[in-house]
Amino acid sequence: MPMPRRFEGRTVLVTGAGTGYGAEIAVRAAQEGARVAVHYRSSVAGADRTVARIKDIGGEAFTVQADISVHADVIRMASEVFDRFGGLDVLVNNVGDVAGDQMSWRNLTEESVDHLLAVDVKGTMLCVHEIGSRMLDQGHGAIVNIGSTVIVRGSMRAPQYAAAKYGVLGITKSYAQAFAPFVRVNTFAPGFIETETLLNREDWKSGRREDLIAKTPMGRIPGPSELAGTALFLATDDASHMTGVYLNADGGYNMIGA
Structure with a gap:
């Protein structure tokens, strides 16, 4: 199938685009015609x-x-991107932590709670607030926050992760109302994606992968490139009447009743 060109002539900023899912979203946006700003915190090589x-x-x-958990950094990043591009059409807030080293709720630490809330909630809010405000001033824009299907079932492993991703929904809905009708804000929630980080996780290597595949109607766990275009859909013209939406793609694992 030929690659669609949904972002021809448009500009896209992807946070956490040095590795994993964020990198694939950034590359996919470029394949579809976008000029791309690749954000990183510490992985300059990535x-x-x-x-x-x-x-x-x-x-x-x-x-x-x-x-992104530091407001001054977010302001500087926004200024750099807007100056370089002369504006910004799309922001994908991909940065987030999952407390992947924690295998049980019993191992919860205050440091982990503080870190996840600072990155997943505070960081996402600062990016939406600062960059979305500038999009509003320019009269258009689309923001996609990367959420998680963990909000459907919760997480016995890491409750702070589920709590943080619920926070992303609150951010999405609040700013979707505040920025309407000029800037759309939505959440895309992939299920498990076989990134390098997930493949190396202790629980993934000790039976969880096989268990999840058995319970997933589509019968497989996708790699990050497969869902990159799905996340970007929410920033396309085809989604022009969608804002405040939670959209998931998990192979049917968390089917939500009407």
């Missing part, structure tokens, strides 16, 4: 690799560094 992949396919990209 961000450089993502930019190199984009340039290899004839795209345009640059890196931007920020700790």
Whole structure:
């Protein structure tokens, strides 16, 4: 199938795009015609690799560094991206932590709670607030927050992760109302994606993968590139009447009743 060109002439910022799912979203946006800003916090090498992949396919990209849990960093990042592009059409808030080293709720620590809330909730809110405000000033824009299907079932393993992702829904709905009708804000929630981080997780290597596949109607766990275009759908013209939405893609594992 030919690659669609849904972002021809548009600009996209993807946070956490140095590795994993964020990198695949950034590359997919470029494949579809976008000029891409590749955000990273500490993985400059990973961000450089993502930019190199984009340039290899004839795209345009640059890196931007920020700790999204620090407001001054988010302001600086927004200024750099808007100045470089002369505006911004799409923000994908991909950065988030899952407390992947925690295998039981019994291992909860205050440090882990503080970290997840700072990144997943505070960081997402700061990015939506600062960049969305500038989009509102320019008169258009679309924001996609990467959520999680963990909100459907909760998490015995890491309750702080489920709590943080519920926070992302509150951010999405609040700013969707505040920014309407000029800037749309939605949440895309993938199920499990076989990133390198997940493949190396203790529970994934000790039977959880097989258990989840058995319970998933589609019968498989996708890699990150397969769901990159799905996340970006919410920023396309085909989704122009969608805001405040929670959209999931998990192979049917968490079917939600009407």
